[in-house]
Amino acid sequence: MIIPRAVARGATLGVVAPAGVVKPDALERGLTLLRSWGFAIRVGEHVLARRRYCAGTPEQRAHDLQCMIQDPDIAAVICARGGYGTVQVLPLLDPELFIRNPKLVCGYSDVSPLLGFLVARCGLVTLHGPMVASDFAKGVSDRAATRWQALLAEPASPWSELVPEAIAPGVAEGRVVGGCLSSLVALLGTPFAIETDRAVLFLEDVAERPYRLDRMLTQLRLAGKLERVAAVVLGSFADCDGREDGDVAAAVFREFFAGAPYPVVTGFPAGHLSENLPITLGVPVRVDAGRLRVEVVA
Numbered sequence: 001m002i003i004p005r006a007v008a009r010g011a012t013l014g015v016v017a018p019a020g021v022v023k024p025d026a027l028e029r030g031l032t033l034l035r036s037w038g039f040a041i042r043v044g045e046h047v048l049a050r051r052r053y054c055a056g057t058p059e060q061r062a063h064d065l066q067c068m069i070q071d072p073d074i075a076a077v078i079c080a081r082g083g084y085g086t087v088q089v090l091p092l093l094d095p096e097l098f099i100r101n102p103k104l105v106c107g108y109s110d111v112s113p114l115l116g117f118l119v120a121r122c123g124l125v126t127l128h129g130p131m132v133a134s135d136f137a138k139g140v141s142d143r144a145a146t147r148w149q150a151l152l153a154e155p156a157s158p159w160s161e162l163v164p165e166a167i168a169p170g171v172a173e174g175r176v177v178g179g180c181l182s183s184l185v186a187l188l189g190t191p192f193a194i195e196t197d198r199a200v201l202f203l204e205d206v207a208e209r210p211y212r213l214d215r216m217l218t219q220l221r222l223a224g225k226l227e228r229v230a231a232v233v234l235g236s237f238a239d240c241d242g243r244e245d246g247d248v249a250a251a252v253f254r255e256f257f258a259g260a261p262y263p264v265v266t267g268f269p270a271g272h273l274s275e276n277l278p279i280t281l282g283v284p285v286r287v288d289a290g291r292l293r294v295e296v297v298a
Helices: 025-038 058-070 086-092 097-101 107-122 132-138 143-152 182-183 210-222 248-259
Strands: 012-016 039-042 074-079 104-107 126-128 160-162 166-170 171-180 200-206 230-236 262-268 279-281 284-288 293-296
Touching: 012 025, 012 058, 012 248, 025 039, 025 132, 058 074, 058 086, 058 097, 058 182, 086 107, 097 107, 104 107, 107 126, 107 182, 107 279, 126 143, 166 248, 171 210, 171 230, 171 279, 182 200, 182 210, 210 230, 210 248, 248 262
Parallel strands: 012 039, 012 074, 074 104, 104 126, 171 200, 200 230, 230 262
Antiparallel strands: 126 279, 160 293, 166 262, 171 284, 284 293
């Protein structure tokens, strides 16, 4: 895997919007926080564009992203928000451009397909973490801010997290891939479908009814994406219990992964939650269900 170049304090961050429409006030609040940390900012030409539910046309969004990647003054690229639309951009991207200019790209949610593209097609380590007009606009925890800045400064630096529960036992290692479950399932049957062989699959989502979680996991299984995984790490699934009483989403996961021949842990603190801890994707990690720990390995 290619480790993107380090980002020094005071460097210029490029902001792009590969997915949904961006609200100007939310964008400005997020930019204010980033500037307070000492970063300079350059906003993509079409970030505030609007084409129905997306931030401009696919061509405009791809243009902004690839311009930031080519620009030698831009140290890293931070996405403005999720929503929908990143999948429209993928066919317009040139993998060689990203390989020649290895920069850290940060986002999550609907940006998950882009992160997967960079890991699988370009061999680049990427950053699953907070975005400008959503997370940074609301403010992030000190812990998330410290982790985010540390990973920008040294993308290869290790991270380690405890989780509250193991669903299936075991210890396994593999490169971590994944992101938002619904966005990844939408790629099945396309040239950009997630590659999970011998990988640690990280999944998270928000506001999905329990039956939809079951349906999407079943689709992953029937597509063969769970046959050769090394392990599964479940992150935040906020507002996914529907109208039923109790922790229904957790029950769905326990039933679905019961007896899995690979370790499965749940409650990893990343995704659509107030403390969305950044993690690097594409790096080798160890999942130890007995110790309830997920950590980067050398």
